[in-house]
Amino acid sequence: MFNIHVASVYGFCKGVESSVRTAEKMIEEAGGRPIYSIGRLVHNNRVVDDFSSRGLRVISSPDEVEPGLALIRAHGITRELKKEFEDKGFTLVDGTCRIVAANHRSCAAAVNPVLFFGIKGHAETLSTISNCNTRCYVIETGSDFDLVEPSEYYDVVIQTTFSSVKIEEFKAIIKERGMKVRYHNSICAASMRRRISVDELCRICDTIIVVGEGQSANATELYNIVVSHGVKGYLVPGAEYLKEEMYSGKDIGVCAGASVYPKDVKDLVAALEERGGMIVQDR
Numbered sequence: 405m406f407n408i409h410v411a412s413v414y415g416f417c418k419g420v421e422s423s424v425r426t427a428e429k430m431i432e433e434a435g436g437r438p439i440y441s442i443g444r445l446v447h448n449n450r451v452v453d454d455f456s457s458r459g460l461r462v463i464s465s466p467d468e469v470e471p472g473l474a475l476i477r478a479h480g481i482t483r484e485l486k487k488e489f490e491d492k493g494f495t496l497v498d499g500t501c502r503i504v505a506a507n508h509r510s511c512a513a514a515v516n517p518v519l520f521f522g523i524k525g526h527a528e529t530l531s532t533i534s535n536c537n538t539r540c541y542v543i544e545t546g547s548d549f550d551l552v553e554p555s556e557y558y559d560v561v562i563q564t565t566f567s568s569v570k571i572e573e574f575k576a577i578i579k580e581r582g583m584k585v586r587y588h589n590s591i592c593a594a595s596m597r598r599r600i601s602v603d604e605l606c607r608i609c610d611t612i613i614v615v616g617e618g619q620s621a622n623a624t625e626l627y628n629i630v631v632s633h634g635v636k637g638y639l640v641p642g643a644e645y646l647k648e649e650m651y652s653g654k655d656i657g658v659c660a661g662a663s664v665y666p667k668d669v670k671d672l673v674a675a676l677e678e679r680g681g682m683i684v685q686d687r
């Protein structure tokens with residue numbers, strides 16, 4: 405027998421929730437007409453497959469299909485791609501998370517070179533930095549600072565789900581190099597709340613199962629937090645990936661990334677109960 409501790413916060417964040425609701429409304433109102441999502445709705449195959457089966461087709465370029473109704477997902481899209489879709493005659497529904505959109509505006513308003521703390525090539529990174537009108541450097545590791553050309557001041561914008569540890573590391577580098585910067589934001593509150601709930605679990609669990617996929621920045625960050633605490637961690641998309649080693653400990657924690665259906669978390673918890681686990685109310 406083992407204890408199951410469920411994170412105090414899990415499931416869709418407001419940005420994903422809003423994108424998903426918008427997609428559902430589009431499906432309802434489409435009446436069978438083709439509707440599209442520009443890029444994958446969220447970084448979660450289950451959610452994307454579910455919406456595909458209901459008629460929301462993922463496209464990446466306006467040349468793939470005849471113009472129609474297309475959703476901009478929570479991560480946003482680049483300024484250039486948006487224009488391409490508009491020029492081809494698509495009607496765009498903007499599902500960009502309002503917090504991501506605020507970062508777009510910060511980049512657009514920056515008058516100094518922008519240091520963007522984020523994951524290179526990530527959809528949110530690409531959409532956000534496309535709004536810069538000044539030089540922009542994506543800083544993913546400390547060595548990226550070596551490529552930054554000298555300037556009197558810099559504007560710093562941070563990816564909403566970026567690693568808290570790396571942010572502190574980069575702030576220390578900035579201080580050490582005497583760079584003058586203005587910070588525009590920090591990690592979004594939804595990401596922060598999920599991280600705090602995982603920190604809490606780490607204090608009481610020997611194993612933590614993170615429900616989510618490796619392509620999701622926030623689920624990966626939750627997993628990284630778990631292992632950084634020296635706790636045994638697993639990142640799995642759902643209950644069917646459970647293996648005995650994942651619940652061989654005494655106190656098993658369960659948490660989830662922000663693009664995971666709450667039902668997938670509940671199913672995994674139910675599967676753990678079937679295997680002898682007992683839910684413990686920690687609060």
Ligand code: SF4
Pocket residue numbers: 417418419420478479501502503504564565592593594595622662
């Ligand atoms: S994690 Fe934060 S910024 Fe990203 S979609 Fe969710 S609420 Fe928006």
